[in-house]
Amino acid sequence: MSHVNAWDECGLIRHFTDRVPESRNLRERASVRTVGGGSSLTEQVIEAVREAIRSGELRPGELYSVYQLATQLNVSRTPVREAMLRLAEAGIVRFERSRGFRVLRRDPREIAEVFQLRLLLEVPATRLAVRRASQELVGAMRGELAGMRAAAAGLDEPRFLRHDRAFHDLLLNAGANRRLAAIVGNLRDATMTLGASTVERRRSLADVAAEHEPIVTALSAGDAEAAAQAMRLHLTHTGELLLRQSVADGGGTADPEDLALIRFPGTPGATSP
Amino acid sequence: MSHVNAWDECGLIRHFTDRVPESRNLRERASVRTVGGGSSLTEQVIEAVREAIRSGELRPGELYSVYQLATQLNVSRTPVREAMLRLAEAGIVRFERSRGFRVLRRDPREIAEVFQLRLLLEVPATRLAVRRASQELVGAMRGELAGMRAAAAGLDEPRFLRHDRAFHDLLLNAGANRRLAAIVGNLRDATMTLGASTVERRRSLADVAAEHEPIVTALSAGDAEAAAQAMRLHLTHTGELLLRQSVADGGGTADPEDLALIRFPGTPGATSP
């Protein structure tokens, strides 16, 4: 064997076991549900791999194989293969002819692209959501915001991210374009992959939470434009944060053009009709 | 057997055979390539199913199963399953717990959503592309435009669609956001599925081709805003065309709000900073 795998014993198995203590591995849940329910083995593998990437067990650039993963997770190759195919389609990993698959490194350019897209989609979606906003929506979003603040105070990043996601999802689903919500969800997952240069991020959790406040305020006041601008500011700031982090991690050169892409994602020179 | 399948003998096999005369079915190509090359059996099945939906062999609302399709195409269930999973993720079909999968009907709401998204993405992408445009790009796009016109004159709709796709892809790839280009490609595929209430569409092929002219003109002149507006007009018109067609096909009620979504997809009330 030419390349050392670097996690033959630090194991995805143990990792997943920690998360689901009542079952020794993925396999034992196989008989619980088979057909549907939204938790197929494939999806569990997807989530396990995502988590493994976040935690650093699967490192960008390294070569892995479906056989290995299947053995580590104690499932057959089929669901692992399907999971990796979906991750490949999402741009998280890339298959190489007959060598295996590789976790892709998030270079600054990709991060810029993702946030450029999120700006193009979420800002107008916010504008639309304001027009259709209800009191229940505002209440639910305040709840998520409170959750974010609590998580930020406790430096509980996973919980923070859950509330952050729920916050954005509420707004997106209120915008009444399911496809848009799904696409933004995928974009979010794509950036979730880069795992937490923890110190820097935790220090700013409270700041990020604070950025959500004006969004809810404007939403509650029915001011579409203010909400859209608040969302734009929030996304821009988050994007720049991740971009700096990516550059610091040595993901590539700091191309100022990437930053420009985030800041001005196709702003028209004049007002649209 | 309770439900009649309505195409047990009108067969996908014959259809695919007609398209690839040198091989009796998909299976015979299996030995040509195995690992890669971009033409796996799964992808061939995807394309075959897409074509079958366009041609009306697979009808929305009808129930089908992986077993059937595999038999008809003379391949195993695995690639068919993977193909349907990807189509399900793209929103073309939907799996139902233990009954099979169903080709989804494109109701007006979905079409509106797709074109709302395309407007949000392609208009700014056009703006960006102008800034990065080269003479080669302009030349290539003029070539595709000529191809569209020729196809429109000959009422060759498949060829028209190929050139149309190439035209938009050129512009999107010039915009330098690969992810955006990929997303728009998926959105396009999602609408390609509804197959051609042929008379109406063919009559307007020349009109649609003509709409691309001002885009190239503005691009060549370096006028980003004019190009963006031309693209907006083109997409709006196309969306309304497909929307009317969907309503005429009885896909649902003609909700005027859908039209509004296409026309004003989040236009800001005031100019952005």
Next chain:
DNA sequence: AATCGGCATGTGGCATGTCACATGTCAACG
């Protein structure tokens, strides 16, 4: 010594067997 060709190994893709479950049918019962 440098180069080239065969070979062992590992890979993903496809075929097929197996399983639990959901659905729809139909007969027995109230």
Next chain:
DNA sequence: CGTTGACATGTGACATGCCACATGCCGATT
């Protein structure tokens, strides 16, 4: 006659066997 229960069937999800191919090592040849 309406309701309910078991049963047969078909389904997708998963496990496993098999294959052609790509890679990389290693020895034979020049």
